[in-house]
Amino acid sequence: MSAKTLQGHVAVVTGGGSGIGRGICLDLAEKGAKVMVTDINPETAGETAEIIKKAGGYAESYKMDVTDADMVCNAAEEIGRKHGKIDILVSNAGFSTPPVFCIDMDPKDWDKLIKVHLYGAFNCVKACGKMMKDSGYGRIVFTSSLAGVFGLTGNINYAAAKTALVGATYTLAKELGPYGITVNAVQPGIIRTPITEGPLKAMEENFKKETPTGQIGEPEDVANAVSFFCLPQSQFITGVVMRVDGGYMLQSGMDQLMMHICSN
Numbered sequence: 001m002s003a004k005t006l007q008g009h010v011a012v013v014t015g016g017g018s019g020i021g022r023g024i025c026l027d028l029a030e031k032g033a034k035v036m037v038t039d040i041n042p043e044t045a046g047e048t049a050e051i052i053k054k055a056g057g058y059a060e061s062y063k064m065d066v067t068d069a070d071m072v073c074n075a076a077e078e079i080g081r082k083h084g085k086i087d088i089l090v091s092n093a094g095f096s097t098p099p100v101f102c103i104d105m106d107p108k109d110w111d112k113l114i115k116v117h118l119y120g121a122f123n124c125v126k127a128c129g130k131m132m133k134d135s136g137y138g139r140i141v142f143t144s145s146l147a148g149v150f151g152l153t154g155n156i157n158y159a160a161a162k163t164a165l166v167g168a169t170y171t172l173a174k175e176l177g178p179y180g181i182t183v184n185a186v187q188p189g190i191i192r193t194p195i196t197e198g199p200l201k202a203m204e205e206n207f208k209k210e211t212p213t214g215q216i217g218e219p220e221d222v223a224n225a226v227s228f229f230c231l232p233q234s235q236f237i238t239g240v241v242m243r244v245d246g247g248y249m250l251q252s253g254m255d256q257l258m259m260h261i262c263s264n
Contacts, residue, residue: 004032005231010083012036012076012128014066014120015093017044019193020143022051023219024090024226029057031227033088036079038064040093066093066120069127076127085135088230089128091121092143094161096195099154110157117161121168129176138181139230142169143222144241146189146249162187166241173239182238184229189245191217212247 011028015021017039029035029052037052039045042063052059062075079086094117097109121142132138147155148162165185172183190196190207200207200216208214225244228234243249 005233006088006227007032009033009087009230010036010079010085011088011090011230012038012079012086012124013090013092014038014064014124015143016048017041018048019195020188020191020219020222021090021092022048023223024092025059026052026055027220027223027227028088028090028230029055029059032057033230034058034060034083036060036062036075038062038066038075038093040065064093066091066123067115069119069123072120072123073127076124076131080131086128086131087135087137088139088141089124089132090141090143090226090230091124093117093120094143096155096158101154102156105156113157114161117158118164118168121165125172129172129181132181133176133179136180138176138179139234140172140176140181140183141226141229142183142185143226144169144185144187146187146243146245148187149243149249169241170239177238180235182229182234184238185241186222186225186229187241187243187245188222189217189243189248191219191222191244193219207248210248210251211245212251215246217244217246 011033013021013025016025016037025035025037025048037045037048037059045061049059049061064075065071097113142165144165145162147159148166152159169183169185222244225242
């Protein structure tokens with residue numbers, strides 16, 4: 001059991017019903033935070049909350065469509081009335097569309113994804129950031145992606161959105177820093193979640209070979225990085241984008257060749 005380094009802190013996590021979001025919720029709760037699990041799917045949000053409660057932590061679940069500004073605002077206000085504050089916002093809600101080249105992409109797929117990733121982040125920061133500003137304290141963390149570093153073939157909408165979140169991180173760190181609010185982001189690499197189930201089934205061994213640590217990431221690996229940014233002691237760390245990828249982005253075909261030569 002980890003130390004209760006976030007005891008008494010109130011955390012809002014979007015997309016907390018599964019995958020990386022669920023891992024973040026569990027880790028924050030283990031560290032003592034009161035976790036508000038939000039998800040567009042109320043059933044999975046409730047499942048995450050129940051896991052936390054059974055482990056002895058505190059959690060509540062909320063149905064939240066992050067593209068609906070009124071729904072986000074109402075949830076934030078309800079949490080604020082009940083707990084008197086919001087200390088942590090992890091803007092994690094997101095999804096990906098089936099791979100297709102840009103010239104063949106349905107504009108509806110572009111619009112829907114951009115709304116969830118970017119409008120969603122905007123709505124959540126607006127709703128929670130005001131309370132943080134009033135209290136003079138806050139921790140905001142975005143879930144970006146390695147796709148925001150070098151793109152992702154067949155997913156221009158996803159890559160564009162994740163890149164934009166990096167710019168949002170830098171900008172908000174400047175805007176909100178004077179009010180005791182830090183803003184950071186994580187960029188997960190290949191993480192074992194329901195979204196990556198297909199690619200991992202087809203190429204897991206290849207991904208392991210292309211990753212210096214030789215592993216596939218787990219949701220808790222990302223959660224550990226998020227929790228670090230959420231600590232009170234991280235008050236001097238803001239505007240930082242942390243890769244959580246086992247070194248995947250560092251590797252190249254030439255590196256693999258050199259590793260083979262040096263090992264034989």
